[in-house]
Amino acid sequence: MPVIKIGGSIQKDERDFELIAKRIERYADQKGKTVVVTSALKGVTNGLIEATENREKAVEIVSEIYDRHVKLLSKVSEGAEFENAFKALSKLADELFRIAWSIKVLDETSMRVRDYILSFGERMASVTLSAMLRARKIDAEAYTEPVIVTDDSFGEANVIEDLSAMEARKVLDTKSKIVVVPGFIGKTQTNRYTTVGRGGSDYTATLLAKLLGFPEVRLITEVPGIMTADPRKFSGARTISRLTLEEAMELAQMGAKRLHPRTFEPMLDRDIKVYIEGLYDEGFTLVQGGCNSLDKLKGIAVLEDLKLISVESTNIVGKIGSAARVMETAREAGVNIISLSQPASETTIHIVVDSMNSRRLTSRLQELRDLDSVRVEDVSAVSVVGCGLRNKDLFKEVLREASSFELASISRGLRNVSVTFLTSKDEGFNLAKDLHEVVVKWIN
Numbered sequence: 001m002p003v004i005k006i007g008g009s010i011q012k013d014e015r016d017f018e019l020i021a022k023r024i025e026r027y028a029d030q031k032g033k034t035v036v037v038t039s040a041l042k043g044v045t046n047g048l049i050e051a052t053e054n055r056e057k058a059v060e061i062v063s064e065i066y067d068r069h070v071k072l073l074s075k076v077s078e079g080a081e082f083e084n085a086f087k088a089l090s091k092l093a094d095e096l097f098r099i100a101w102s103i104k105v106l107d108e109t110s111m112r113v114r115d116y117i118l119s120f121g122e123r124m125a126s127v128t129l130s131a132m133l134r135a136r137k138i139d140a141e142a143y144t145e146p147v148i149v150t151d152d153s154f155g156e157a158n159v160i161e162d163l164s165a166m167e168a169r170k171v172l173d174t175k176s177k178i179v180v181v182p183g184f185i186g187k188t189q190t191n192r193y194t195t196v197g198r199g200g201s202d203y204t205a206t207l208l209a210k211l212l213g214f215p216e217v218r219l220i221t222e223v224p225g226i227m228t229a230d231p232r233k234f235s236g237a238r239t240i241s242r243l244t245l246e247e248a249m250e251l252a253q254m255g256a257k258r259l260h261p262r263t264f265e266p267m268l269d270r271d272i273k274v275y276i277e278g279l280y281d282e283g284f285t286l287v288q289g290g291c292n293s294l295d296k297l298k299g300i301a302v303l304e305d306l307k308l309i310s311v312e313s314t315n316i317v318g319k320i321g322s323a324a325r326v327m328e329t330a331r332e333a334g335v336n337i338i339s340l341s342q343p344a345s346e347t348t349i350h351i352v353v354d355s356m357n358s359r360r361l362t363s364r365l366q367e368l369r370d371l372d373s374v375r376v377e378d379v380s381a382v383s384v385v386g387c388g389l390r391n392k393d394l395f396k397e398v399l400r401e402a403s404s405f406e407l408a409s410i411s412r413g414l415r416n417v418s419v420t421f422l423t424s425k426d427e428g429f430n431l432a433k434d435l436h437e438v439v440v441k442w443i444n
């Protein structure tokens, strides 16, 4: 029994829906249940975020989003299927319009309201997608409420697995063979809508497979699998045919294919196969199992828009708690540390954070006593991923290539299947290009 996830990138128009229907039919279980997890239509989540930020235009924006769903619905369904889905969409839209008006009038939102607004993207998509399937005489129905339970960390909520397992099982009680459920969103124990973070539908799909005991997940998207690099930026990028679980986790963590960083976590203690496959091209990546001697290099990933903050002082040398003080400052500022290091001389503590939040942290660090200086530089992190990095010769080859660039640091990732180089923002792309060539030479 499969979980099939339909990405937002492939939900643009009726031509996409035609292909999606065929793909769902291809994989749907003939006897048992098939769960289809849907993302919001392409661009809808971004549109809803804009509504929460540009509140003066909130009503206009949600009205465009509603019209887009109705227009698509009218192209992919007719008769009773259209009527029923239209009613369901309009009911959701009424609720959405009311909130849009409120935030416009109050000119205020909170993360909780933001998540509530974002939930409509996936909920409306569930209605539209299942109506399209029913119009093709496929036995499907929509589930418009969240199927997972989370805490109340709005914007990046944490899943509560045992409660989610109970909630997810309700999906199996539906009458139809195929049930279309919203990805990305959850609800708290007091029934407030939450979201699990951008790209979260991939995570919903693998999590449901774990919670429901389904052995297979198909993440259907616009690219033919996870590729050696982002194909939009690297013209020589190729599809990776197989990734081990640790390789996939490292790539997801670094943002490859804009996967949610937790996408592969549910596979850790379960035997689940995950396929990432293209809707338009037949290519795919299979994620399964661990490293073996055939696994060499698989891909690169680049994180841009980072700041390297170097805290320098002779006063921190040999003082227990110096690093803790820096970390504590980051915690107080609510800033996530992406990477950290300190030379054995202990004279500097380097931390890497997202550019967006860096000012909040640097100003607090500058207020700390005893520090000589707090330097800030624009950097990129370029990672190479592959089990082959455990092999000395391959690792040396990667290091040799990287050594022609000025590197601020080198660090190893999960079970040594990745290596990350920190370099200046200006050098990032060239370093990535050169390392990508090494990867393509060794990919099998």
Ligand SMILES: Nc1ncnc2c1ncn2[C@@H]1O[C@H](COP(=O)(O)OP(=O)(O)O)[C@@H](O)[C@H]1O
Pocket (backbone or CB within 6 Å): 006, 007, 008, 009, 010, 039, 199, 220, 221, 222, 223, 225, 226, 227, 228, 229, 230, 231, 232, 255, 256, 257, 258, 259, 299
């Ligand atoms: N290593 C990679 N392999 C494939 N795609 C990648 C990679 N890195 C970045 N991407 C980008 O991810 C995009 C697909 O992600 P996304 O738009 O979130 O898909 P979906 O909406 O189907 O989940 C592609 O358009 C591609 O540009």
Ligand SMILES: N[C@@H](CC(=O)OP(=O)(O)O)C(=O)O
Pocket (backbone or CB within 6 Å): 006, 007, 008, 009, 039, 040, 045, 046, 121, 183, 184, 197, 198, 199, 200, 201, 202, 258
């Ligand atoms: N719609 C959400 C969740 C998601 O997973 O979307 P997509 O499948 O398009 O990456 C987002 O844009 O973040």
